[in-house]
Amino acid sequence: MKLIGLNREEVKNALKTGRVTIAVYGMGKMGLPLAAVFADHGAKVIGVDINERVVENINRGENHIKEEPGLDELVRRNVEVGRLRATTDGIRAAKEADVMVILVPTLTDERGNLKLGPVYDVAEKISKGLERGDIIITEATMPPGTTESLIPIFEKSGLKVGEFGLAHAPERTMTGTAIRDITGQYPKIVGASDEKTLEAVIGIYETINGKGVIPMSSIKAAEAVKVFEGVYRDVNIALANELALWCEEHGLDALEVFQAANTQPYCHLHMPGAGVGGHCIPVYPWFVINLAKKTNPRLIKTAREINDSMPHHVVELTVKGLNDAGRPLKGSNVLVLGLTFRGGVREFMKAAAKPIIEELKEWGANVYAYDPLCTREDAERFGAGWKEDFRGIDAIVITADHREFKELNLERLAGEMRTKVIVDGRNVLDPEKARKYGFRYLKVGNAG
Numbered sequence: 001m002k003l004i005g006l007n008r009e010e011v012k013n014a015l016k017t018g019r020v021t022i023a024v025y026g027m028g029k030m031g032l033p034l035a036a037v038f039a040d041h042g043a044k045v046i047g048v049d050i051n052e053r054v055v056e057n058i059n060r061g062e063n064h065i066k067e068e069p070g071l072d073e074l075v076r077r078n079v080e081v082g083r084l085r086a087t088t089d090g091i092r093a094a095k096e097a098d099v100m101v102i103l104v105p106t107l108t109d110e111r112g113n114l115k116l117g118p119v120y121d122v123a124e125k126i127s128k129g130l131e132r133g134d135i136i137i138t139e140a141t142m143p144p145g146t147t148e149s150l151i152p153i154f155e156k157s158g159l160k161v162g163e164f165g166l167a168h169a170p171e172r173t174m175t176g177t178a179i180r181d182i183t184g185q186y187p188k189i190v191g192a193s194d195e196k197t198l199e200a201v202i203g204i205y206e207t208i209n210g211k212g213v214i215p216m217s218s219i220k221a222a223e224a225v226k227v228f229e230g231v232y233r234d235v236n237i238a239l240a241n242e243l244a245l246w247c248e249e250h251g252l253d254a255l256e257v258f259q260a261a262n263t264q265p266y267c268h269l270h271m272p273g274a275g276v277g278g279h280c281i282p283v284y285p286w287f288v289i290n291l292a293k294k295t296n297p298r299l300i301k302t303a304r305e306i307n308d309s310m311p312h313h314v315v316e317l318t319v320k321g322l323n324d325a326g327r328p329l330k331g332s333n334v335l336v337l338g339l340t341f342r343g344g345v346r347e348f349m350k351a352a353a354k355p356i357i358e359e360l361k362e363w364g365a366n367v368y369a370y371d372p373l374c375t376r377e378d379a380e381r382f383g384a385g386w387k388e389d390f391r392g393i394d395a396i397v398i399t400a401d402h403r404e405f406k407e408l409n410l411e412r413l414a415g416e417m418r419t420k421v422i423v424d425g426r427n428v429l430d431p432e433k434a435r436k437y438g439f440r441y442l443k444v445g446n447a448g
Ligand SMILES: NC(=O)c1ccc[n+]([C@@H]2O[C@H](COP(=O)([O-])OP(=O)(O)OC[C@H]3O[C@@H](n4cnc5c(N)ncnc54)[C@H](O)[C@@H]3O)[C@@H](O)[C@H]2O)c1
Pocket: 025, 026, 027, 028, 029, 030, 031, 048, 049, 050, 051, 054, 103, 104, 105, 106, 117, 118, 119, 121, 122, 139, 140, 141, 171, 172, 173, 174, 175, 279
């Protein structure tokens, strides 16, 4: 059922009663949860992916995004009742669907330079199945202006924007909390090509999101929301890191100061740490920087520099900890705990462990690594040996906040390590406890 021209209540009603077909392109960490949630609220959903194995799994009712709590059940239930199915045929899906959601990867390099191949591919396929009254929504993160730059591709269908609707509704979530976030942790941000499309898209997201929808005046403004959220985090983490370095110089514990300062409602000092990784926070600032033609986003550039310098600082802390214990870094056995960029997720983009391992090796340390989500091959790819115990280790360096590291048995560590130095790059351990077991405990914002 075509939704343009309906008011939001009519849209909700149509969706809940199974009269709307939604095609979600990209059945990955974000796409599959979204597709399952739409289906669970009554829509007929076609999941589109180029990966045949992914499609087969879904059609068997199997969830392949294991990090997502609750998704197994959601996929199984909705496939069983026939509301969710998957295909590799993106053109046919576009022909059948009333709403097409693009949630394929927007690939970038570390400096935010885009490779929009998957998005273009999907846009081409949609253009071959587009009908009057259809709505296309980009949910994948887009530098402001990107969604509208796809219009010429969609218009290859012979239809003009206005005859079909275009909208951007950024995915405001992350792996591990997608279902919770999609269904109502935060309001949905929506910008559309015209008022009728906006009204329909509000209806679509109000159906699934208990926190409602914030309509924006344009598609570009909606794109900017998501990007600015990332910039805010990056700049504020950089501020926390800068103050943490200052605290180290002045013999203060940064976290003690931050926590007290944050009891005042205008202060939101973030957590300092070993570096900012992932596909989002360190990349989105580059979207702003790269698109600035007349303005010079100095603060944003400086924040990037500060955050990128933190792995080097963690190496400096390791040198200090070892030297204080009477050992040079050269020849020491250092175990890096964490290869992923953050806890609980097997993603490596800009993981702090990589430059830390490289620099430790440059200075002559013997470097080992362990990560509960990774394999020996992953460690070798990072240039480190794989080690699952602490025997003979002189310093451990924590670079990801995995649950397993928060629960480290410090007594066992103290018994096995040759030199008792901990550099906690993610603030996961209790400093008092570590010191009780005789460790030299250093972290960003307190050099011991
Ligand atoms: N992962 C996150 O935490 C997160 C958070 C917010 C926003 N996002 C954004 O969501 C988008 C998707 O990210 P993701 O993490 O779900 O990616 P992902 O890598 O987990 O999954 C992407 C899926 O798209 C499929 N795909 C690739 N090219 C395709 C094509 N041409 N046609 C159909 N399917 C194709 C892949 O096979 C894969 O299954 C990105 O723009 C990302 O920036 C991700």
